[in-house]
Amino acid sequence: MSIALTQKLSKISWLEPVIKAAQGENRSQNLSIIIKAVGIPLAGIMMFLMIWHAAASGIDTSLGKFPGPADVLLQSKTLISEHISERDKAAAFYQRQNERNADRLAKDPDYKVKIRAYTGKPTYVDQIFTSLITVLSGFLLASLIAIPLGIVIGLSANLYAAFNPVIQIFKPVSPLAWLPLVTMVVSALYVSDNPVVPKSFITSMITVMLCCLWPTVINTAVGVASISQDLKNVSQVLRLSWLTHVRKIVLPAAIPMMFTGLRLSLSIAWMVLIAAEMLAQNPGLGKFVWDEFQNGSSNSLGRIMVAVITIGLIGFALDRMMLLLQRIVSWDKSATLR
């Protein structure tokens, strides 16, 4: 392993003892650190699985027993094999189509080749990707609005006072309340015979945006407003222009707080998305859960449980990604990154 890579990896806290032990540094001590860092969380997970298993076998529903860990594992395998077979079908479909087209071209060189898309139903993996794309679009849109807005109102005490009540009122509004409104507005305004993206996607994205806007606005504004007078004085003595002041002083100074907001926003966005997809019927994880619930087969609960765990894991991964981004972008390495 290259030295630079080793150094980068050892910045990840729990990897540090692993690497040190691998390099032969103080083996026994590092080993005990590894056991603490990896062993204890692992034991926690095992304990959870055991309690889950025991509790699940005691719950009878109209759709059969509540799924335990084993059922969920089975269902996740099924979902993956369904995905693979669906992909195979699609590949076969395109191959047949290509062969047919080639035949026709051979017989009649003037034949206009038409490629028809495969219209199988979206698999679980497809739905995960739809959800990810929707949540990231909504979050990106929210950030593009929230960061500039936060900076502007953070720079002026008057603007802050003016916007604050509006922000405080909209902040706690549930996505379920926004959704009907957003649906109607999108239907009215987004009219196109040949839409680039489906309406349900736009509806979910805007709902996500409306709900996850606020933490970034508030935290950015607070970050900007709490820039020390000394730094502002430096900017004044240097006669920095407004734009340079924002770029060189305000933006970097506010970055730690901004990221606190962005991380909150992203986790809210992900939570809101599932609810929005359920109601907007956007083909993502939320719709998957809803469809399985409506479907009501003996496998449904197990499949929903797979979705629950997937949602949790993706939410966790998204948060880690933001943390990584914060580590790269932020100058304030001393800020607690949790």
Place this chain on the structure above:
Amino acid sequence: MNPLLELTQVGIEFNTAKGSFRALQNVDLKIHKGEYISLIGHSGCGKSTVLNIVAGLLQATEGGVVLNGKEVNEPGPERAVVFQNHSLLPWLSAYENVELAVKQVFRGKKSKAEMKAWIEHNLELVHMTHAMHKRPDEISGGMKQRVGIARALAMEPQVLLMDEPFGALDALTRAHLQDSLMDIQKELNNTVIMITHDVDEAVLLSDRIVMMTNGPAATIGEILDIELERPRNRLQLADDPRYNHYRHQVLSFLYEKQRKTDDNPPATQTRDQAPDSTIIKERHDTRAINTPARQADARGPEQEKLNALKTA
């Protein structure tokens, strides 16, 4: 010769929650080119306010400041400020902090290469070449202050304003920086206004010490010319009677004429009640002498009682 900087009848009133507060009144001061001026006075008397008015960060309510024949009414790099707590941008390296100032001041006047050389030259003046690519959180307090000074010097200011530049540093670091500053001053002969609460620092560095009366409505009490030849050496000066004379004069202004009392002094405040605060060594000395003496007095009768008990 016309003064470079002239404060005329400067006064300022702050609007506070408890009504208006008059901080300064009738401040008159003329400073010539190349002069090194110290402002000294008790904490809260209005030294920073004077400096901020000269810097343009505060607007005087009455009177005004004229620099080089032009009235000052906004901040600008020709009046560079060294702030007490360095005020470096924490996300930039020492070099980049100076660069921000240099780019702003010399945009269009210096080429890229010239700017680089100028930044490095100024960092060299303050002996920071070895750590110029380190960020503020990677260097010591004294080094941060050095970078702050380099940033101000790099603006080539007409007046260099320093608000307790070494106030937060330990005595040894402070002495190092004072020596550095004297070396730089010998080379550049800047016009400087420096706030300090350290009497030795004021006498060592200044051409004139401006002593301020206590607020509210503070003003200039006395001005002391320091006629010690340069270069000055702190060790030699320690035994110099002139040095001690100047030092004594500042101390007597601060602790006799402008004796700092509590905000609401009780009418019957006694003479030997130790006034609060400040850092001056002599004050600690008097206390150190007073306290055991008083304690001995207080302990006297107790001790006698004890002795009586023992003998009984």
